[in-house]
Amino acid sequence: xxxxxxxxxxxxxxxxxxxxxxxxxxxxxxxxxxxxxxxxxxxxxxxxxxxxxxxxxxxxxxxxxxxxxxxxxxxxxxxxxxxxxxxxxxxxxxxxxxxxxxxxxxxxxxxxxxxxxxxxxxxxxxxxxxxxxxxxxxxxxxxxxxxxxxxxxxxxxxxxxxxxxxxxxxxxxxxxxxxxxxxxxxxxxxxxxxxxxxxxxxxxxxxxxxxxxxxxxxxxxxxxxxxxxxxxxxxxxxxxxxxxx
Amino acid sequence: xxxxxxxxxxxxxxxxxxxxxxxxxxxxxxxxxxxxxxxxxxxxxxxxxxxxxxxxxxxxxxxxxxxxxxxxxxxxxxxxxxxxxxxxxxxxxxxxxxxxxxxxxxxxxxxxxxxxxxxxxxxxxxxxxxxxxxxxxxxxxxxxxxxxxxxxxxxxxxxxxxxxxxxxxxxxxxxxxxxxxxxxxxxxxxxxxxxxxxxxxxxxxxxxxxxxxxxxxxxxxxxxxxxxxxxxxxxxxxxxxxxxxxxxxxxxxxxxxxxxxxxxxxxxxxxxxxxxxxxxxxxxxxxxxxxxxxxxxxxxxxxxxxxxx
Amino acid sequence: xxxxxxxxxxxxxxxxxxxxxxxxxxxxxxxxxxxxxxxxxxxxxxxxxxxxxxxxxxxxxxxxxxxxxxxxxxxxxxxxxxxxxxxxxxxxxxxxxxxxxxxxxxxxxxxxxxxxxxxxxxxxxxxxxxxxxxxxxxxxxxxxxxxxxxxxxxxxxxxxxxxxxxxxxxxxxxxxxxxxxxxxxxxxxxxxxxxxxxxxxxxxxxxxxxxxxxxxxxxxxxxxxxxxxxxxxxxxxxxxxxxxxxxxxxxxxxxxxxxxxxxxxxxxxxxxxxxxxxxxxxxxxxxxxxxxxxxxxxxxxxxxxxxxxxxxxxxxxxxxxxxxxxxxxxxxxxxxxxxxxxxxxxxxxxxxxxx
Numbered sequence: 063x064x065x066x067x068x069x070x071x072x073x074x075x076x077x078x079x080x081x082x083x084x085x086x087x088x089x090x091x092x093x094x095x096x097x098x099x100x101x102x103x104x105x106x107x108x109x110x111x112x113x114x115x116x117x118x119x120x121x122x123x124x125x126x127x128x129x130x131x132x133x134x135x136x137x138x139x140x141x142x143x144x145x146x147x148x149x150x151x152x153x154x155x156x157x158x159x160x161x162x163x164x165x166x167x168x169x170x171x172x173x174x175x176x177x178x179x180x181x182x183x184x185x186x187x188x189x190x191x192x193x194x195x196x197x198x199x200x201x202x203x204x205x206x207x208x209x210x211x212x213x214x215x216x217x218x219x220x221x222x223x224x225x226x227x228x229x230x231x232x233x234x235x236x237x238x239x240x241x242x243x244x245x246x247x248x249x250x251x252x253x254x255x256x257x258x259x260x261x262x263x264x265x266x267x268x269x270x271x272x273x274x275x276x277x278x279x280x281x282x283x284x285x286x287x288x289x290x291x292x293x294x295x296x297x298x299x300x301x302x303x304x305x306x307x
Numbered sequence: 308x309x310x311x312x313x314x315x316x317x318x319x320x321x322x323x324x325x326x327x328x329x330x331x332x333x334x335x336x337x338x339x340x341x342x343x344x345x346x347x348x349x350x351x352x353x354x355x356x357x358x359x360x361x362x363x364x365x366x367x368x369x370x371x372x373x374x375x376x377x378x379x380x381x382x383x384x385x386x387x388x389x390x391x392x393x394x395x396x397x398x399x400x401x402x403x404x405x406x407x408x409x410x411x412x413x414x415x416x417x418x419x420x421x422x423x424x425x426x427x428x429x430x431x432x433x434x435x436x437x438x439x440x441x442x443x444x445x446x447x448x449x450x451x452x453x454x455x456x457x458x459x460x461x462x463x464x465x466x467x468x469x470x471x472x473x474x475x476x477x478x479x480x481x482x483x484x485x486x487x488x489x490x491x492x493x494x495x496x497x498x499x500x501x502x503x504x505x506x507x508x509x510x511x512x513x514x515x516x517x518x519x520x521x522x523x524x525x526x527x528x529x530x531x532x533x534x535x536x537x538x539x540x541x542x543x544x545x546x547x548x549x550x551x552x553x554x555x556x557x558x559x560x561x562x563x564x565x566x567x568x569x570x571x572x573x574x575x576x577x578x579x580x581x582x583x584x585x586x587x588x589x590x591x592x593x594x595x596x597x598x599x600x601x602x603x604x605x606x607x608x609x610x611x612x613x614x615x616x
Numbered sequence: 617x618x619x620x621x622x623x624x625x626x627x628x629x630x631x632x633x634x635x636x637x638x639x640x641x642x643x644x645x646x647x648x649x650x651x652x653x654x655x656x657x658x659x660x661x662x663x664x665x666x667x668x669x670x671x672x673x674x675x676x677x678x679x680x681x682x683x684x685x686x687x688x689x690x691x692x693x694x695x696x697x698x699x700x701x702x703x704x705x706x707x708x709x710x711x712x713x714x715x716x717x718x719x720x721x722x723x724x725x726x727x728x729x730x731x732x733x734x735x736x737x738x739x740x741x742x743x744x745x746x747x748x749x750x751x752x753x754x755x756x757x758x759x760x761x762x763x764x765x766x767x768x769x770x771x772x773x774x775x776x777x778x779x780x781x782x783x784x785x786x787x788x789x790x791x792x793x794x795x796x797x798x799x800x801x802x803x804x805x806x807x808x809x810x811x812x813x814x815x816x817x818x819x820x821x822x823x824x825x826x827x828x829x830x831x832x833x834x835x836x837x838x839x840x841x842x843x844x845x846x847x848x849x850x851x852x853x854x855x856x857x858x859x860x861x862x863x864x865x866x867x868x869x870x871x872x873x874x875x876x877x878x879x880x881x882x883x884x885x886x887x888x889x890x891x892x893x894x895x896x897x898x899x900x901x902x903x904x905x906x907x908x909x910x911x912x913x914x915x916x917x918x919x920x921x922x923x924x925x926x927x928x929x930x931x932x933x934x935x936x937x938x939x940x941x942x943x944x945x946x947x948x949x950x951x952x953x954x955x956x957x958x959x960x961x962x963x964x965x966x967x968x969x970x971x
Contacts, residue, residue, distance in 0.1 A: 405688065409930050410931070412878070416920075417920050417923045421916075539746045
């Protein structure tokens, strides 16, 4: 049984078909990348899987269970956590509270070991991404790079079985990119059964971490395979022609 | 058992009120569309217009000029008041909807009490724009109402043309769709806000003069809340920021109101053995708005929701 | 030279008075209010403060709804009026005693809030604000229409008082303390809720509904909860007020009430719970006492002055007066030694680090 199984997923917006008959799967412990030029439907795909958009047709199965059409918070509580392409912090809350919101959810609360309080657990999560210094800072005062890490800490707080990252490297400088790559690798090692899906633009960052890559173009899956195969794939090169790799 | 006269009355009066409500709502939706401001003082601007008209067009205070000059002067004066007040009180807190509400409510209270001080709490006359009675389709309608109706629709049409065809109008639409992009394109949003506010205020004033002169023919310091609610109902139902929405919403509200007053209310009164009550028509209008919102959370023509489950 | 004096007095005030921890400050103010009757004020003055206590509960309830979940309600008088009419109708038609009708009214308020909350879930932002205005208007229409039951425009008079066994003057004092205690209890409850983890989740909804959903938060549950709690306290205020004034009429649903709660809250500070309470007291005392009894300004001027003051204050302190005070206190705290300050969380972490 696959951890995540997406079958023939389609989403139309008026005349535009954003996701067209896309099928793929993610297994436990896999890190899968989804790439494609702008507008290829990557983020829409994320919204569909995480419940923020309803598909027109197709099914989504998580751990064997059909989750198509479920509300986003229910999907989150089933074990799928996602980040957003444009960071969405809770601006009025301090950094630590941002993480605590996720811990307060039914799933987060379940996973807290009984001796640890919410705050201590949140501090642990912040330590994992290196944000403890900013713990009490209202999120609105925090810089972009740190907010990206906060996104991830919040998603991790749900202790998901499937972690979906939407362009986590967006807007990061090389140092931050390196740090994030190492963080993702460490998270993967710490939780070997967790599946990770990463949508990304910057291929070079992705290639080091993912095991398998899916390529989308205009809503359709045009290629799938190991990173080395994909970079040699003629169709993919055509589609990305002129775009920096 | 439905009388033809009843239907005709509803159709004719519904249309007439609809046109005027559209003008009233237009100002409100315009300033919202461009600057995201909910102007709780919209009814007050309506009211100032009626009072200026009263002062200028009747012998009161020793001044009396013609109806049309009075109308125009009042519109200009209220436009200035609106724009200046906006700049001084609303602009500093723009983007903070609650502070804007506080500021506009306070302004409305100041205006209300100023009118009480200046003219007393009792009713003051607002002159009719025309004399005489006409018969449209079997229904007796005053020329005053017809004129007000025609004027309302004419102004509405003029404004629609302005917004769609002129450069400034296009700037207004650009800002209402995406403020940041518009600013990047070099549009001076600050001036645009003032201009829009001036237009919105003058529309409210003109609507005020047309509506009061053609219906009860009076104005008083507590006339503004009802006009405010009416504007809300129309604009919410039609969709905030949508000009088309104000027009459609105005007619829907107007027809619901007139159907209720002419047809349904008397029936209920018969059944429940209660006297006919005008008090329920406000509630009916609001209920209609609620029903539409439940089906369309952003009004009939409001911007679509982007992301939801 | 004069301005120099004021500036020094101000900094001295900031340094000494504001340096008191906020809870102590609140306690001092409360003790001040508790001891007020000692100066033997006229009953009318007591009534002003008594009413202010109830309006403060009302405003605090609004603050929980708007300041925490961001569901702007422009028709909050609905719940006040529901509380008023529920107890009025029960007293009038069924002759039940106060200690039965008031809790029942609060229950009705709670149910009404949940009922109203449901359709409001789908409506957002400015739409929600304006839509909520509709409810009190509809209720007013219904009350006027069914005059036979509700006594329409005239209202229901002769509602029982709280302490009929006390002599006239003492009743005012008793009512004063009763409402003050109610305010204290309600204020603490609302404050605790607002600053609990539930309140935290509510803020997350206000800040970013989408992200909140992605964190597994059931938005519907929290939004309805906010409505329900808000409705409970608002209808409590309304029902107690009805017995205070011994009348249940349409004044309890008036739009000025819905509007004023916004003014009081923004003036005092949105989202703080204590802000609206402070706002109500300052503005009510200004309006009903200073401008009425001390200076005796005619009503129109009173309203004009009051509104102008509100405009000036909101423009100068958009975050609210009470917030201004607590912000200053935070600044002072930041200037202190880093290890000594800060909430429990920080100190927990510091201790953990030292290990």
